[in-house]
């Protein structure tokens with residue numbers, strides 16, 4: 001059972017240490033807050049929020065970093081290491097990497113202008129990872145609305161949670177390989193917007209695959225409700241994004257967030273708390289890793 005006061009006596013400095021370590025990293029590169037938020041999502045969707053994604057490949061351990069959704073894509077691990085080091089200095093051997101990641105995701109969102117919330121704590125770190133879980137359970141950007149809803153439901157998250165959590169795409173960048181089909185082959189996209197992106201993302205598979213574009217064209221470093229405005233304008237970068245506003249069951253919720261940033265923030269926080277509760281290791285299960293990249 002996770003709780004907001006889990007480290008109240010064992011590490012009262014936790015959030016201060018996280019913030020102090022994260023702030024200079026985000027000042028150097030604002031994107032890193034987005035990258036860490038995504039790490040938390042990809043961790044929680046595989047074996048629950050247990051730091052499994054943070055493990056490097058090792059003999060006898062096939063990690064998640066080279067699974068399709070993460071390979072050449074998941075980033076920010078060096079900053080998670082720096083935050084963990086700061087936390088270890090304040091409270092040696094007390095706070096799990098899974099909790100460091102949960103707290104860092106929140107602080108990163110807050111540093112970019114988004115909401116703050118009370119993060120539930122008490123997760124422990126896995127001694128295993130699941131390459132197959134990462135390949136199969138994390139939704140790909142080719143997904144339609146039904147598939148997105150199904151993959152979130154498999155983690156105990158509702159379609160409402162899914163739509164609110166997708167607002168995370170108000171920050172950060174994506175690679176051409178993930179939006180090429182959408183800008184060349186889909187019809188539910190603003191023609192001018194598609195044309196601009198085509199200049200950065202060549203049609204031929206293999207050329208410019210890693211070229212980057214912002215998920216939110218205007219403000220990729222500010223956490224607000226712009227993502228939903230983009231959806232209504234048919235200016236979303238990923239096929240899966242536009243699926244949330246396509247004449248289907250999610251349209252009304254998208255419109256609600258366009259009209260009310262506070263409604264978006266409230267539902268995003270609720271979704272983050274629920275996502276952070278996905279099958280955690282607690283009690284005496286798992287361990288408190290010293291180094292997030294390997295088991296003790």
Ligand code: HEM
Pocket residue numbers: 031033034035036037038041072073074075139140141142143148162165166168169171172173174175176178215238240
């Ligand atoms: C709904 C299903 C989702 C799909 C299909 C999806 C897919 C993607 C893809 C394809 C990228 C670009 C990766 C790359 O090109 O390297 C991306 C980036 C990102 N995603 Fe998602 N995502 C989803 C949900 C979420 C959720 C729930 C969160 C967090 C709460 C999230 C946070 C992010 C962030 C912040 C980035 C930018 C990362 C960076 O700049 O390093 N996504 N996502």
Ligand SMILES: [Ca+2]
Pocket residue numbers: 042043044045046047048049050051052053
């Ligand atoms: Ca995990």
